Amino acid sequence: MTKVTLTVNGRKMSGECADRTLLSTFIRENLGLTGTHVGCDTTQCGVCVVHMDGKSVKSCTILAAQANGSEITTIEGLSKGDELHPVQAAFKEHHGLQCGFCTPGMVMAATDIIRRHGGNLDEKTVRAELEGNLCRCTGYHNIVKAVLAANAEMYGAKQAAE
Amino acid sequence: MYETTYHRASSVDEAVSLLGKAEDGKFLAGGMTLIATMKQRLAAPSDLVDLRHIDAMKGISVNGRSVRIGAGTCHYDVASSAELRAVCPALCDLASHIGDPHVRHMGTIGGSVANNDPAADYPSAVLALNMTVITNKREIAADDFFKGLFETALEEDEIITAFSFEAPEKAAYAKFANPASRYAMAGVFVAKNGGDVRVAVTGAGSDGVFRHAGMEQALASHWSADAVAGIHVDAEDMLSDLHGTSEYRAHLVKVMAKRAVAAAG
Ligand SMILES: Cc1cc2nc3c(=O)[nH]c(=O)nc-3n(C[C@H](O)[C@H](O)[C@H](O)COP(=O)(O)OP(=O)(O)OC[C@H]3O[C@@H](n4cnc5c(N)ncnc54)[C@H](O)[C@@H]3O)c2cc1C
Ligand code: FES
Ligand code: FES
Numbered sequence: 458m459t460k461v462t463l464t465v466n467g468r469k470m471s472g473e474c475a476d477r478t479l480l481s482t483f484i485r486e487n488l489g490l491t492g493t494h495v496g497c498d499t500t501q502c503g504v505c506v507v508h509m510d511g512k513s514v515k516s517c518t519i520l521a522a523q524a525n526g527s528e529i530t531t532i533e534g535l536s537k538g539d540e541l542h543p544v545q546a547a548f549k550e551h552h553g554l555q556c557g558f559c560t561p562g563m564v565m566a567a568t569d570i571i572r573r574h575g576g577n578l579d580e581k582t583v584r585a586e587l588e589g590n591l592c593r594c595t596g597y598h599n600i601v602k603a604v605l606a607a608n609a610e611m612y613g614a615k616q617a618a619e
Numbered sequence: 620m621y622e623t624t625y626h627r628a629s630s631v632d633e634a635v636s637l638l639g640k641a642e643d644g645k646f647l648a649g650g651m652t653l654i655a656t657m658k659q660r661l662a663a664p665s666d667l668v669d670l671r672h673i674d675a676m677k678g679i680s681v682n683g684r685s686v687r688i689g690a691g692t693c694h695y696d697v698a699s700s701a702e703l704r705a706v707c708p709a710l711c712d713l714a715s716h717i718g719d720p721h722v723r724h725m726g727t728i729g730g731s732v733a734n735n736d737p738a739a740d741y742p743s744a745v746l747a748l749n750m751t752v753i754t755n756k757r758e759i760a761a762d763d764f765f766k767g768l769f770e771t772a773l774e775e776d777e778i779i780t781a782f783s784f785e786a787p788e789k790a791a792y793a794k795f796a797n798p799a800s801r802y803a804m805a806g807v808f809v810a811k812n813g814g815d816v817r818v819a820v821t822g823a824g825s826d827g828v829f830r831h832a833g834m835e836q837a838l839a840s841h842w843s844a845d846a847v848a849g850i851h852v853d854a855e856d857m858l859s860d861l862h863g864t865s866e867y868r869a870h871l872v873k874v875m876a877k878r879a880v881a882a883a884g
Contacts, residue, residue: 459625475622476622476623476624476625476667477620477621477622477623477657479620479658498658498659499655500651500655500722501800503719503721506721509724512695512724513720513721513724514721514724514725515721515722515725517658518650518651518654518655518658518725519650519654519725520625520650520654520667522625522627523625523647523650523669523671525627566720566721569720570720573720586719586720588718588719588720588801589718589719589720589721589722590719
């Protein structure tokens with residue numbers, strides 16, 4: 458057993474788990490944050506994506522023990538109270554989801570893509586960068602639209618604030 | 620996943636000593652192969668020794684055209700290094716097409732090369748760029764490192780700490796990615812330094828990554844995509860599986876070689 462302490466969405470949280478426990482399991486079962494989903498056994502679908510120390514990772518293929526001491530952001534940590542994060546708002550506005558199963562991973566992947574490209578995004582890049590996130594419902598079209606719209610919103614907002 | 624015991628090392632020496640005490644331990648880098656394999660119960664190490672927090676194994680330094688890359692450097696950091704791009708953009712491009720962004724944030728060059736998956740991208744770069752594989756025990760020339768499918772010259776308790784090479788005048792990598800996994804169905808890395816040309820093929824060979832002597836000679840005398848067009852690639856030496864027959868892969872090797880030479884300019 459290992460005692461794992463993480464800063465999750467800005468709050469220090471700890472739990473005891475077996476060394477083989479996956480980060481996704483720890484987040485869902487020890488911490489009760491079930492927004493992070495698990496959809497495959499092969500590290501391919503991306504519904505489990507969270508940010509670890511600011512970078513998107515697949516939490517189903519990292520041990521909780523590996524993550525010990527790190528800062529984690531999950532889908533629950535994006536909104537400010539009732540105010541949706543611009544990426545969440547764009548997914549709603551542009552109908553970027555149907556069943557919603559892939560959405561937490563898509564949104565966490567999208568926020569990471571926007572962070573890395575700092576406003577410089579085109580459709581081709583978004584499609585290539587969503588390589589590790591599968592959606593069985595939408596056909597991706599509206600997801601890509603939502604990411605581009607959120608990027609414009611966030612980048613525009615950033616410029617306005619300067 | 621079977622039970623395992625996790626250890627975190629803060630230095631290479633500590634990692635070696637932790638592994639020495641384990642019954643059947645394994646080093647853990649990004650885990651993008653090892654944890655995935657353990658989940659399938661295809662590997663069941665008694666202990667895992669995590670190398671990810673060893674700072675001395677991370678980072679890229681470029682001095683003139685001499686490059687050194689720490690084995691613990693993740694694919695994303697290789698892909699986005701401006702310093703490396705200035706002397707060897709081919710390696711940045713290779714890293715930027717491994718898996719997906721989340722895999723690239725965790726997976727490392729050391730883990731990929733130590734694993735020597737026949738469809739992995741990095742082994743072709745190590746061979747074509749004539750890298751020196753630096754371990755905690757010795758320096759191994761690229762030509763002596765790869766020993767067939769998933770086999771390398773590494774001993775059980777040997778850790779790759781870094782890779783070093785001289786950036787060539789021209790280089791490029793072209794891969795035909797498996798549409799589902801993005802691993803290489805055939806990937807060809809070409810590098811030219813004066814009259815010295817190296818061509819390494821991954822994804823296709825039945826014995827893992829290899830150099831193609833015929834293409835190297837043809838390109839040494841005439842550096843152009845046309846020069847490789849007439850070279851024979853033997854289907855007998857190629858992998859055959861549900862993704863493609865050996866004849867198909869032999870054909871892909873030639874097409875990828877042509878594309879790589881054209882891209883290298
Ligand atoms: C969805 C997905 C897609 C992928 N697509 C691609 C792709 O397109 N192309 C590609 O090439 N790869 C691909 N990969 C594999 C990926 O690149 C892995 O990151 C890489 O193969 C292993 O690196 P790692 O750091 O994760 O190593 P780990 O999984 O931690 O370790 C792998 C092996 O190497 C050993 N090891 C690790 N570091 C060292 C070291 N420094 N010295 C000695 N031994 C060491 C470990 O003991 C283990 O046996 C993909 C993986 C996934 C999950
Ligand atoms: S659940 Fe993590 S990639 Fe599918
Ligand atoms: S909305 Fe259903 S899987 Fe993407």
